[in-house]
Amino acid sequence: MNISNSFPKTADIVILGAGVMGASIAFHLATRKAGKILVLDKDHVGRGGSGRSSALVRMHYSYPPEVQLALISLRMFEHWQEVVGEPGDFRKTGFVRIVHPNEAERLKQNVEMQRNLGVNVELIERQQLKKIEPDWNVDEVELAAYEPDSGYGDGAGVANDFLNRARELGVTYLPRTQALAFRVESGSVCGVATAQGEISAPVVVAATGPWTRPMFQFVGYDLPIETEFHQVAILKNAPGMKGGGCACIDSVSATYFRSDAHDKFLVGDFYGQRPIDPDNFPQRASDEGLEELIERACRRVPKLENAEVMRGVTGVYDMTPDSRPLLGEIPGIRGLHVCAGFSGMGFKISPAIGLVMSELLLDGRGKSVDLTPFRPSRFAEGQPIKAEHEYKDD
Numbered sequence: 001m002n003i004s005n006s007f008p009k010t011a012d013i014v015i016l017g018a019g020v021m022g023a024s025i026a027f028h029l030a031t032r033k034a035g036k037i038l039v040l041d042k043d044h045v046g047r048g049g050s051g052r053s054s055a056l057v058r059m060h061y062s063y064p065p066e067v068q069l070a071l072i073s074l075r076m077f078e079h080w081q082e083v084v085g086e087p088g089d090f091r092k093t094g095f096v097r098i099v100h101p102n103e104a105e106r107l108k109q110n111v112e113m114q115r116n117l118g119v120n121v122e123l124i125e126r127q128q129l130k131k132i133e134p135d136w137n138v139d140e141v142e143l144a145a146y147e148p149d150s151g152y153g154d155g156a157g158v159a160n161d162f163l164n165r166a167r168e169l170g171v172t173y174l175p176r177t178q179a180l181a182f183r184v185e186s187g188s189v190c191g192v193a194t195a196q197g198e199i200s201a202p203v204v205v206a207a208t209g210p211w212t213r214p215m216f217q218f219v220g221y222d223l224p225i226e227t228e229f230h231q232v233a234i235l236k237n238a239p240g241m242k243g244g245g246c247a248c249i250d251s252v253s254a255t256y257f258r259s260d261a262h263d264k265f266l267v268g269d270f271y272g273q274r275p276i277d278p279d280n281f282p283q284r285a286s287d288e289g290l291e292e293l294i295e296r297a298c299r300r301v302p303k304l305e306n307a308e309v310m311r312g313v314t315g316v317y318d319m320t321p322d323s324r325p326l327l328g329e330i331p332g333i334r335g336l337h338v339c340a341g342f343s344g345m346g347f348k349i350s351p352a353i354g355l356v357m358s359e360l361l362l363d364g365r366g367k368s369v370d371l372t373p374f375r376p377s378r379f380a381e382g383q384p385i386k387a388e389h390e391y392k393d394d
């Protein structure tokens, strides 16, 4: 086959990146028959942060639009078969949010706000938590938020399922095709340059995760996205440990953790190292790093002390100054959109992000959730997002 003949030269919408975001956008655009849609990935579907994700699904946010995005997404995870025609990997284990004891009032306010938005969440006391998770040490916990409907999923699976369904609906996918530069003329994007050739398009969306910033710097727009290195430990459950328990975000140990299938346990860190090259970062987690992480998680789950480390996972977050994504058109460049900066929290909202980004592109605004607060210019305008009852480590 002659590649130059089959390489598409035009599209109505080009999406860069086939992670959970690019694939979700492509799927939602395709369901609305939005014309000729092209997805390019410099690697393969799900091979970026999505395939390394711990993939916790929870509704607990302090900023209402994020709760809305998480809730819309949960409904899709719950009905995955109807949405994309595949069974999916969403596991409803339940989720617990533990905050610093001096933030209990904020926890109460946030739970109330979440309940008002329709989240199935309740405040529970120490004894109730001990009953749900007998393996956890909850001595200092007075209150926690408990979401019975949350749990975890699979990043690579979600990206693949969205993209496969999008392709069935007519989307073209080009793996191993790197966008080298945006083409801009008279204040409008008109396509992208790749090593295989130019593609003309009036609309381009970059869902390129930690690789996003340099691409926009070339066209004179600096998006404040920093790369951050993270390590995750996967352990074999110690003898006598309850399998399949709740996922948890625990401010006291500064770790998050969840069960992994019925016989394993996953632990991740709140904090990581910046900056890191997303094309050249350690593929193997360091022994010291994992030891320190597990030691902290042991304060909450003491039985982990006897759990054997099976492997580590490493990955890169795309962090913004307020830890919220940058969503929308770049000021001064019509048709050029960004969908990145998910700051280590994108998996759980990816189904809804695809939906609202498709609304933004086709209807001119996010209808299901207003995306204005997430506009890429908010930092330059001095308007980062700040929730009313934000936690110190939000």
Ligand SMILES: Cc1cc2nc3c(=O)[nH]c(=O)nc-3n(C[C@H](O)[C@H](O)[C@H](O)COP(=O)(O)OP(=O)(O)OC[C@H]3O[C@@H](n4cnc5c(N)ncnc54)[C@H](O)[C@@H]3O)c2cc1C
Binding pocket: 016, 017, 018, 019, 020, 021, 022, 040, 041, 042, 043, 044, 045, 046, 047, 048, 049, 050, 051, 052, 053, 054, 055, 056, 057, 155, 177, 178, 179, 180, 207, 208, 209, 210, 211, 212, 215, 230, 231, 232, 268, 313, 314, 315, 316, 317, 339, 340, 342, 343, 344, 345, 346, 347, 348, 349
């Ligand atoms: C270790 C780890 C743990 C996490 N845990 C959680 C969690 O528990 N819960 C949660 O909700 N989120 C979590 N996240 C975050 C979540 O996984 C990410 O926010 C989400 O996967 C981001 O998806 P994405 O599509 O934006 O980016 P990516 O999956 O990184 O996809 C970007 C894609 O763009 C492609 N690309 C880049 N540049 C170009 C170019 N120039 N041309 C063409 N293609 C290009 C890349 O190859 C890549 O496939 C975690 C992330 C990591 C790394």
